[in-house]
Every structure is written in C-alpha cells, then in structure tokens.
Amino acid sequence: MPPKPLTNPRKNASQERSRATVDALVEATARILVRDGFDKASTNRIAAEAGVSIGSLYQYYPGKEALVAAVIDRHNQDIMQVVRRAFAEVALQPVEKAARRLIAVAIEAHRIDPKLHRVLAEQIPRTGRLENVEAFNREAHALFKSYLESHSDELRVRDPGLAAFVCVTSIEALAHTAVLHNSEKLSDKAAEALIDEAARLVIGYLK
Incomplete structure (x- = not known):
C-alpha cells in the first residue's frame, strides 16, 4: 500500500x-486545478505559476496534496464567512x-467559483478534508437552529434541531448538485428561479 500523502503544511507563514508567498502558491494551485485538473498539477508547475522557487514551495508544503488541501480549507473558510454574515443579517x-x-x-x-468548487469536491476525500466539511455543516446547522429557536412562534415544526x-x-444539496451537475441552473435567471422554488420548499416545510 502506498504511503498516505501528507496534507498539512510544514510551517505557518508568520x-x-x-x-504573500503562501498566498501566491495557494492561488496558483487553484488556477491549475481549474485549468488542468489534479492529475496534471505538480509542485514544479505550481511553483512556476506562482513565480516562486521550488525550494520555497517545499519550505511550506510537503507536496501538491497539501497545497490542494490548503485550497479546500481556504475555499470553505470563504464560504463560511459569507454564511455567518448572512445569519447575522437575517x-x-x-x-x-x-x-x-x-x-x-x-x-x-x-457561484463564487463553480469550476473550482467542482474540482475541490472531487479532491476532498483524497486530502482527508471530510472532517473539515463536517465541521462546516455542524456550524451551519447550529446557526440555523439558533435562528429557528428565536422564531419558534412563527413555525409549525416543533423540533428546531431536526428542522x-x-x-x-x-x-x-440543491446548491451543490447545481454546481456539480447542472451548472446551467447557476446563470442569473435560472438561479433566481431555483431560489424561488427552494424558498417555497423550505418555507412550506417550516410553516
């Protein structure tokens, strides 16, 4: 059995x-993944794309799997920041x-970067980032539950955790499947229709 690839950085940039070097490497990895796919990505190509020496790359990352993991983590953090702001807003x-x-x-x-989202979804199991995705989901559930608890007088459902x-x-599932398999539903007009139908689904269930 081949050794499991290392997916954690060697050190943090302080x-x-x-x-700036780390940012350049992570951004270059994302571009190559979208343009060429995982199999054609290599540390040499990533370093060249980032304008960084291969020695500098290896100071921070043990291999391309660790760089892909960094892209996944950053992408998930960006999405979670958007989600947190939305819950505060509503x-x-x-x-x-x-x-x-x-x-x-x-x-x-x-819709921020659907091509990147598709590539990363394929690489999450390979990089051992399922645990991070589960943490993301737990936080989203907790935020939604908190909202429902504070609006219980408006709801038909009685178990806010289950709801x-x-x-x-x-x-x-709707958003993720649209990105992976029905990207035409993410165009402006189609996305608006998807939002309408999903809202009808969720509001009908809650009330």
Whole structure:
C-alpha cells in the first residue's frame, strides 16, 4: 500500500513576505486545478505559476496534496464567512424573508467559483478534508437552529434541531448538485428561479 500523502503544511507563514508567498502558491494551485485538473498539477508547475522557487514551495508544503488541501480549507473558510454574515443579517427577519435570503446566499456562495468548487469536491476525500466539511455543516446547522429557536412562534415544526438539519441539508444539496451537475441552473435567471422554488420548499416545510 502506498504511503498516505501528507496534507498539512510544514510551517505557518508568520511574516508579511512569507504570507504573500503562501498566498501566491495557494492561488496558483487553484488556477491549475481549474485549468488542468489534479492529475496534471505538480509542485514544479505550481511553483512556476506562482513565480516562486521550488525550494520555497517545499519550505511550506510537503507536496501538491497539501497545497490542494490548503485550497479546500481556504475555499470553505470563504464560504463560511459569507454564511455567518448572512445569519447575522437575517437574525431579526421573519421566516419568509430570512429563508429566501439564506437560500440565495447559499447559491451565491456556490457561484463564487463553480469550476473550482467542482474540482475541490472531487479532491476532498483524497486530502482527508471530510472532517473539515463536517465541521462546516455542524456550524451551519447550529446557526440555523439558533435562528429557528428565536422564531419558534412563527413555525409549525416543533423540533428546531431536526428542522435545521432538514433545511440546511436540502439547501446545500440543491446548491451543490447545481454546481456539480447542472451548472446551467447557476446563470442569473435560472438561479433566481431555483431560489424561488427552494424558498417555497423550505418555507412550506417550516410553516
């Protein structure tokens, strides 16, 4: 059995110059993944794309799997920041308005870079990042549950934890499947229609 690839960085960048190097490497990895795919990515190509020496790359990352893992982590962090802001924004809004806004944000987050999202979804098992995805889902469920608990007087459902699981899973499945298999549904007009139908689904369930 071949050894499991190393997916953690060798060290963290602490100074501005080293952070710039790491950023360049992660961004170059993302571009190559979208353009050429995982199999054609290599540390030499990534270093050249980033304008960084191969020695500098190996100072921070043991191999391309670690760089792909870094891209996955950054992509998930970017999406989670959008999600957190959305929940803060809708905290006091009624269910109908909040649900539509949260669905729109989920779909918009998946539209940020759909080609990259598709590639990363394929690489998550290879890089051992399933645990990070599960943590992302747990936080989304907790945020949705908290919202539902504070608006319980508007709801038909009586178990906010179960309702949060149903809603978040449904919304994520719709957005994720659109990115992976039905990218035409992410165009402006089609995305608006998808938001309308998903909102009808979620609001009908909750109320």
